[in-house]
Amino acid sequence: MRGEQETSRNAAPCFIGQRDFPGTPQSAGAARKWVVDLLAGQASTEVMETLELLVSEVVTNAIVHSDSRKPGGLVTVCAGLVENMIHIEVIDDGSVISVPAMRQADDDSPGGRGLGWVDFLATAWGTHHDEEMGRVVWFQLAYEVPSL
Template sequence: MSSVPAARAWAHGLLAVRLAPTALDDVLLLLSEVVTNAVTHSDSGRTAGGRVTVHLTYGPEAVHVEVTDDGSATSTPAVHVPDADADGGRGLWLVDLLATAWGSSRHDDEAGRSVWFQVAG
C-alpha cells in the first residue's frame, strides 16, 4: 500500500519545520491510520482507479487534516474499542484518543466521504 508512505512523506515535508516533534508524530500516525482506513474500507481500495485525497491546513492553533475517499455502501467510519490481541482495528480509536477534534461526512452531491481530524500545533 504505497498511499500511506507517500501521504506521510508529503505531510512530513510540509510540517517538519512548523510543528514540535510530538505534534508531528501524532499527525503522521493519525494520517497513516486514516489513509489506511480509506484504502482498506472504502471503494477507493476496491475498484480500479479508486482515489484517496489528503488536504492539510496548518494554522497557529492546530493542524487540520482531511482524507477523502470514494465512500462505501457497506461501511461507515466508527470508533471501536480494539481487542488487545487484534492486529488491527485501532485507527479511529487512536484518532479519537489523540486528536483534539475529528469527524466524518458523506458527500451528498457526489460519491465519497471524508474523515478529518485536528491536532494542536
C-alpha cells in the first residue's frame, strides 16, 4: 500500500483550477466532467480515463464519508500540474468518526474499493488534515504530453 504511507507531495503543484461542488451524490459526475474539461489535451486518452475514474472515486468518498454530505456541505476539487504529473486534491469538511483509509471490501459489497483503485492506479497519493481547509485527499498521475 504505497499511498497510505505517502502523506506529503513531492513538489508544489501549479494549480490551474479550483471549484466547489455541493456535497451531493450528483457532484461526483460534475467534478469528473469539470476536471476532464479543464485538463483536456494534457495527457493521453488512457491517462484521462484513469483521471476520470479516480476523481469520481475520491469525490464520492468525500461525500459519503465526511461532513460534506450534510446540508450546505461542500467538496472542493483542485487540479494542477507538477513535474509531468497531473495533481488532484479533493478537500472535504472532514469527520470526527471517519478518516480516509483503504479497507477490505467483501466480494458482494457494492462499495469499499475507492481508495484501493486510487492506490493501484495513481502514481502517488496521500491525505492530510488542515484545520482551516479541512481534510484533503490528493493523488498524482504521471503523464506525457500527447503527440499531435
